[in-house]
Amino acid sequence: MIYRLLRPLLFTLDAERAHRLALAMLKIAPVGRPAPPHCPLAINVAGIDFPTPLGVAAGFDKDAEVPDALLGVGFGFAEVGSITPLPQLGNPRPRLVRLTEDRAVINRMGFNNSGGETAAMRLRARAGRAGIVGINIGANKDTVDRVADYAAMTRLMAPLASYLAVNISSPNTPGLRALQDEAALTGLLDAVFEARGPSGPPIFLKVAPDLEPTDIDAIARIALDKGLGALIVSNTTITRPPLKSRHAGEAGGLSGEPLRELALQRLRDFRKATGGQMPLVGVGGIASADDAWQRIRAGASLVQLYSAMVYEGTGLVRRINRGLIELMARDGFASIAEAVGTE
Numbered sequence: 001m002i003y004r005l006l007r008p009l010l011f012t013l014d015a016e017r018a019h020r021l022a023l024a025m026l027k028i029a030p031v032g033r034p035a036p037p038h039c040p041l042a043i044n045v046a047g048i049d050f051p052t053p054l055g056v057a058a059g060f061d062k063d064a065e066v067p068d069a070l071l072g073v074g075f076g077f078a079e080v081g082s083i084t085p086l087p088q089l090g091n092p093r094p095r096l097v098r099l100t101e102d103r104a105v106i107n108r109m110g111f112n113n114s115g116g117e118t119a120a121m122r123l124r125a126r127a128g129r130a131g132i133v134g135i136n137i138g139a140n141k142d143t144v145d146r147v148a149d150y151a152a153m154t155r156l157m158a159p160l161a162s163y164l165a166v167n168i169s170s171p172n173t174p175g176l177r178a179l180q181d182e183a184a185l186t187g188l189l190d191a192v193f194e195a196r197g198p199s200g201p202p203i204f205l206k207v208a209p210d211l212e213p214t215d216i217d218a219i220a221r222i223a224l225d226k227g228l229g230a231l232i233v234s235n236t237t238i239t240r241p242p243l244k245s246r247h248a249g250e251a252g253g254l255s256g257e258p259l260r261e262l263a264l265q266r267l268r269d270f271r272k273a274t275g276g277q278m279p280l281v282g283v284g285g286i287a288s289a290d291d292a293w294q295r296i297r298a299g300a301s302l303v304q305l306y307s308a309m310v311y312e313g314t315g316l317v318r319r320i321n322r323g324l325i326e327l328m329a330r331d332g333f334a335s336i337a338e339a340v341g342t343e
Helices: 002-010 015-028 067-072 116-125 146-160 176-180 182-196 213-226 257-273 289-297 307-312 315-330
Strands: 043-045 048-050 054-056 077-083 096-099 104-107 132-137 163-167 203-207 230-233 253-256 280-283 302-305
Touching: 002 015, 015 067, 015 096, 054 315, 067 077, 067 132, 077 116, 077 163, 104 257, 104 307, 116 132, 116 146, 132 146, 146 163, 146 182, 163 182, 176 182, 182 203, 182 213, 203 213, 213 230, 213 257, 230 257, 253 257, 253 307, 257 280, 257 289, 280 289, 289 302, 289 315, 302 307, 307 315
Parallel strands: 054 077, 054 302, 077 132, 132 163, 163 203, 203 230, 230 280, 280 302
Antiparallel strands: 043 048, 096 104, 104 253
16 A cells, blocks of 8 residues: 555656665564475475565566565565676666556566675675575676676575576676577586585476577477576566557557466476476466466466566565465365465
């Protein structure tokens, strides 16, 4: 309710400035307790006990500034990043645009972040605190060796991460999505696993929704062969479904409500391609408990959101958690795990 009153004022600000204000408010707000591990929504994925399946997607907290505040508002896990080895400014502003009529966002941020060492310093400072924090890693735009960048980030962040998410699907770093090619992906994951070592955190892989069937089959096969912890399906899309906003032609990755059906279909595609043998994280267009439940029934063990908070605020998190408990009881499931893939 409070956010709905504040939203018109926030929407008078540039979208990126409003986002920075949201981070600043989270920094000074009292930090609540993370959800307990015995929450009715608890689920084990990749050996990690998630108290709820609902997490915040990468991109909201790029520099690991407020993971504990995000856990405190009810998220079962927070994924920070994407973080690159060296600081980089990202693309020129404006680079974050609201499509209010479509409840959507277009971003062309370009992996803007303060670099690996700065984020690592913040994450070391929270060592010993409760809560699951995944770290989403990327490569610098101007690097001469992207695989080396991912390996370097793996070595730096593995001791600090509940899981590592390898992001090869941002549309805003030229050529990055080429790493989804079968040969390139195999080499990249070999380097990441070697850098992680035998006892590091699980490796998740974040993929694009704009994939051909042969790409999906190849990625699924590699994910199973390499023993990934999960596939995150999916990133933003470069496609443009029918949109109402005058900003529909802006360049960048589209997220929010218009991504929902495409992301849902890609989740189903990866569920089929992996034979249900690979945990999936459903992302894209999730804005309600019904959306999250549909994604779980379609095969997602975990779900993430970000863009919906632009329109609903952080109060949405607890509403979705409460709604999932009600939906689980309504449909006769004793746990989230029982419901995964039962559509």
